[in-house]
Amino acid sequence: MFFCQCAPVFPPFFLSRQPSGLCFLSVFPPPLPEMKEKNPWHTPATIIITVIGVIAIVALVTVAVLQNRPVLQKYKYGIVLDAGSSHTALYIYEWPAEKDNNTGRVEQKYSCKVKGKGISSYANTPEKAGESLNECMQESVKQVPKERHHETPLYLGATAGMRLLNLENSLASDKVFQAVEKALQGFPFSFQGARILSGQEEGAFGWVTVNYLDDRLKQGLETTGALDLGGASTQISFVSDNYDISESPSNSVTFRLYGNDYNLYTHSFLCYGKDQALLMALAHQTKSGPKTIVDPCFHPGYLEQKQYSVLYDSPCVSARKPQNPTTTFSHTGAGNFTQCQDVVKKVFNFTSCQYSRCSFNDVFQPPLQGTYGAFSAYYFVMDFLNLTDASTPLETVKQKLASYCATPWNQIVQQHPTIKVKYLSEYCFSGTYIVTLLTEGYNFTSESYANINFIKEIKGSDAGWTLGYMLNLTNMIPAEAPDLPPLPHAGYVSVVTITALLLFVLVILSLFCFCPGFKKQPHIV
Numbered sequence: 001m002f003f004c005q006c007a008p009v010f011p012p013f014f015l016s017r018q019p020s021g022l023c024f025l026s027v028f029p030p031p032l033p034e035m036k037e038k039n040p041w042h043t044p045a046t047i048i049i050t051v052i053g054v055i056a057i058v059a060l061v062t063v064a065v066l067q068n069r070p071v072l073q074k075y076k077y078g079i080v081l082d083a084g085s086s087h088t089a090l091y092i093y094e095w096p097a098e099k100d101n102n103t104g105r106v107e108q109k110y111s112c113k114v115k116g117k118g119i120s121s122y123a124n125t126p127e128k129a130g131e132s133l134n135e136c137m138q139e140s141v142k143q144v145p146k147e148r149h150h151e152t153p154l155y156l157g158a159t160a161g162m163r164l165l166n167l168e169n170s171l172a173s174d175k176v177f178q179a180v181e182k183a184l185q186g187f188p189f190s191f192q193g194a195r196i197l198s199g200q201e202e203g204a205f206g207w208v209t210v211n212y213l214d215d216r217l218k219q220g221l222e223t224t225g226a227l228d229l230g231g232a233s234t235q236i237s238f239v240s241d242n243y244d245i246s247e248s249p250s251n252s253v254t255f256r257l258y259g260n261d262y263n264l265y266t267h268s269f270l271c272y273g274k275d276q277a278l279l280m281a282l283a284h285q286t287k288s289g290p291k292t293i294v295d296p297c298f299h300p301g302y303l304e305q306k307q308y309s310v311l312y313d314s315p316c317v318s319a320r321k322p323q324n325p326t327t328t329f330s331h332t333g334a335g336n337f338t339q340c341q342d343v344v345k346k347v348f349n350f351t352s353c354q355y356s357r358c359s360f361n362d363v364f365q366p367p368l369q370g371t372y373g374a375f376s377a378y379y380f381v382m383d384f385l386n387l388t389d390a391s392t393p394l395e396t397v398k399q400k401l402a403s404y405c406a407t408p409w410n411q412i413v414q415q416h417p418t419i420k421v422k423y424l425s426e427y428c429f430s431g432t433y434i435v436t437l438l439t440e441g442y443n444f445t446s447e448s449y450a451n452i453n454f455i456k457e458i459k460g461s462d463a464g465w466t467l468g469y470m471l472n473l474t475n476m477i478p479a480e481a482p483d484l485p486p487l488p489h490a491g492y493v494s495v496v497t498i499t500a501l502l503l504f505v506l507v508i509l510s511l512f513c514f515c516p517g518f519k520k521q522p523h524i525v
């Protein structure tokens, strides 16, 4: 039977040979032989192994430390211009450069509100549409690091304002786009074109944005619906388990994102943004071409001279223009919420529905489901009215609106001296319109109204279609879930280091215990 020579190990441990011949690890030194032995640590093999071991441990620890050191992040960028009916906004998004095709989180780095009105308002002076973008674009040049300029995609998406202009005068719409494209090509970014988004795209990308920012897509959680109220159109998008696509295929958008399939219901109502809805409500009240209207949606004491030509300029109302009206009319307020709701209801058609169920205007809508994020003008208006708290019951919302609408105009102006008079005068109408659209239009009840969250942004990024649009065009959301390694990086390095250390100790022990080549007879001097 082979028993090893008891060889030296690292202090403070000692290997001592028992009478049976086996070696035992002990903290006590073996009894000194009567003969004087040469120090066994000084054998060449032991020294070489120890040095290699120490170098290996130092190397492993260095690698582990370096690997886990926070590295200076490099980012990539994307720019999207939201050319809306009321104004244009620019957004810069950034994400870690090394993760751009799957796991990296895209965040809004910067936003800029273009001065002036939306690009559709420049139909008669298209070159000014291009010029209007210069200030925000120049700021973008500073915001994006120079070395990234040429690879930063730049997109312009136009929504309902340009949809309406295109319907009304497609030549004028083309000229506005030409001017805008020429202006954007003058910047050092990778310009990817300017185009009108369909209402369906606007709704679907708004839904993608909200659910992406909430991390619902990556984690495969139940999604939240998206309610977007613009100036000229409004969108509703949600996933409903009871949505039979065959009933209305045009409202369906299907996605496969991170390995999950989504069948989204979405609809965009052109002319039902809050500015166009106000024009429709005014058109309803001026059908006969009166000189004065007493509008329940405006505060008592409000008085403004308005022009018929401006009111009926929009294609949403132009067909209803009264015959031979006077040039102007006096727009006065009565401040009555209930009567205002009656006026607002007139802009919807609730009577015709060729489907199993409808929202309004003969548009199919499946049963509402889950929670909703309501953004853009939903947020601006409800935030001003202090009605964004989801715990406020619908009845209380209506009461507060009634009290706000009844407040005299001069009092309102005094209470809010810094707010633009145009915005201020319209909050009574806008609030009433929002409540009516949600309850009478989309069929939210007192109960389901509590599922609506009025939001401006999520985790620092604005809610809206722009982020979803860019994520789609840059393929930033994979159809399949990325294969993630079973261990995080730090865990992987730790496991490797500990395993290597254990192996090293094991090798040393086995060398001395089982390898005859390493047997060393004590030198007797």
Ligand SMILES: Nc1nc2c(ncn2[C@@H]2O[C@H](COP(=O)(O)OP(=O)(O)OP(=O)(O)O)[C@@H](O)[C@H]2O)c(=O)[nH]1
Residues within 6 Å of the ligand: 083, 084, 085, 086, 087, 118, 159, 160, 161, 229, 230, 231, 232, 233, 234, 273, 274, 275, 376, 377, 380, 381, 384, 423
């Ligand atoms: N009170 C208030 N209203 C705002 C503000 N910004 C925009 N609005 C108004 O809110 C409405 C919606 O604005 P946006 O979401 O920018 O809509 P848009 O993109 O111009 O319109 P669409 O082309 O229909 O999408 C418009 O009537 C704007 O005039 C704000 O800061 N405060």
